[in-house]
Amino acid sequence: MDNPIILSQWLPDRPYWSAEKFLREMEAYNNALDEVQKDLEQYDALLIVGGSGPIVDLVNNHRVHDLILSFYKKGKAIAAECYGVTCLAFARDLADRKSIIWGKHVTGHCKEYDYKDGTGFVGADINMGPPPYPLEYILQDATGPDGAYHGNFGKEISVIVDYPFITGRSTADSYTTGQKVVEVLDKGLRRYGW
Template sequence: MAPKILVVLTSHSELGNTGKKTGWYLPEFAHPYDVFKAAGAELTVASPAGGLAPLDPNSVEASKEDASSVSFLNTQKSLWEKTTKLDAIADKAADEYDALFFPGGHGPMFDLANDPTSQRVAAAFAAKGKPVAAVCHGPAALVGVKDPRTGEYLLKGKTVTGFSNDEEEAVGLTKAMPFLLESRLNEVSGGKYVKADKPWEAKVVVDGNVITGQNPASAKGVGEAIVKALS
């Protein structure tokens, strides 16, 4: 039976007070998508607002030499232009899907980080022992999630990764962020944030049913870790 994966994208398109656009980051969905499809997985894509989930225009420009991203951009637009509204499926999602995945981009820092429906869905997947995965800024969706069984942060005691403070500084967006993801992940995990030896290198961490990747280079590896967890 084909595994069913729920992908949750951001609905947020404004990059803080910079006047620039943001959203989800192209290769962070495109690369896992290739892995999911090769494994025969069925995908449902949801977002807080439903409908069009904004694609970060910078990620399109940055990925124009990446065949996977270009193909995904040109052939799969319906996936992000016609997303399901998350609260419409939230109550049954953890029963109906086998894994949950949050791609990154700066958008999740502004909406998914504080979205109660998204947090409820993630908590429900975790309570059933199903994979909960995120890459780059996607782990912002997990920082506020509480484990319904313990009342503690879902990430407490978990080794995790996500976009590093050094990487945020390198792209010049430290001051535009509502919080720094590395710092928050380190706080809620109890000091168990880890990162690659150098910025922009791939880093994927699997701790129980929580799967996290540091940056765009980690996206394929996160997809592979999800598929492995489901096999």
């Protein structure tokens, strides 16, 4: 924690589509991402934390998406919890624009667990309001016809492993999500919870 990695310094800024020198900027962007791939050798897995915070600063952050895609291309484990799972749905290769969880099984906040206005807080005095999107629907669409979203409504814990992804429905599932990450890394677990 004393030396955090700052994504804006580590990952390149994606070129703007209407940039005057878009072709050259895109080449430089892809070259920089290739360098990040080399940096990832030292890491075993990526964890995207949940809660309502990811809605604000992770879900639509292309650098976060590029980090996820870099781990994905390396075949490394990727875990996400609660609204952090949305990052997986939106992480898409620019070539085909298909979600990396297409054909996979995942969990995340289901409609029954969505909070109402006044119940989701970012800080002591900041009312996040209700979620701006139903995560369940996003995950159903992102997994496609050969994958599946599992809300597991009414079950105390919902954690799904469909390698390389480990997903937890809510922050209450974080301990079990962590246990499954360890089992993926130490015991080769590839499927769990569905």
